[in-house]
Amino acid sequence: MAYSYDPQNIFAKILRGEIPCKSVLETEHCLAFEDIAPQAPNHVLVIPRGPYVCYDHFAAEASDAEVVDFTRTIGKICAMLGVEPGNGGGGYRLIANSGEAAVQEVPHLHVHVLAGRPLGRMLERA
Numbered sequence: 001m002a003y004s005y006d007p008q009n010i011f012a013k014i015l016r017g018e019i020p021c022k023s024v025l026e027t028e029h030c031l032a033f034e035d036i037a038p039q040a041p042n043h044v045l046v047i048p049r050g051p052y053v054c055y056d057h058f059a060a061e062a063s064d065a066e067v068v069d070f071t072r073t074i075g076k077i078c079a080m081l082g083v084e085p086g087n088g089g090g091g092y093r094l095i096a097n098s099g100e101a102a103v104q105e106v107p108h109l110h111v112h113v114l115a116g117r118p119l120g121r122m123l124e125r126a
């Protein structure tokens with residue numbers, strides 16, 4: 001696998017504190033913050049602190065501790081937003097755009113947590 005991480009991407013700058021974000025949760029290995037252009041009433045981005053371009057890069061190269069923290073942080077965000085369907089919430093959608101076909105704009109792994117309105121079907125047919 002050949003991924004080259006661009007340390008000048010905007011999420012790397014957020015992680016280094018060079019540009020601000022509306023932080024929601026910080027953990028040892030992750031940061032969660034509000035998307036600057038929300039697509040739903042709740043739109044939080046969860047990113048690992050490590051230099052991973054996209055999901056498969058992270059899955060292949062992150063440590064077990066990073067993978068566990070990332071997964072649990074996403075779960076904690078769902079709990080903080082009160083959207084867990086098993087706990088009386090209205091549900092949510094997770095999206096991890098990766099690469100060209102998915103129109104990934106920022107080349108640092110991020111999971112979108114979207115909730116707060118009916119989100120429609122998973123994909124529109126092109």
Ligand code: AMP
Nearest residue numbers: 010021034035036037097103104105106
């Ligand atoms: P993607 O198309 O999956 O790469 O999504 C990138 C997301 O990053 C978009 O939803 C943008 O609105 C969001 N975004 C870009 N710059 C910032 C920023 N400075 N702070 C928060 N979110 C951002």
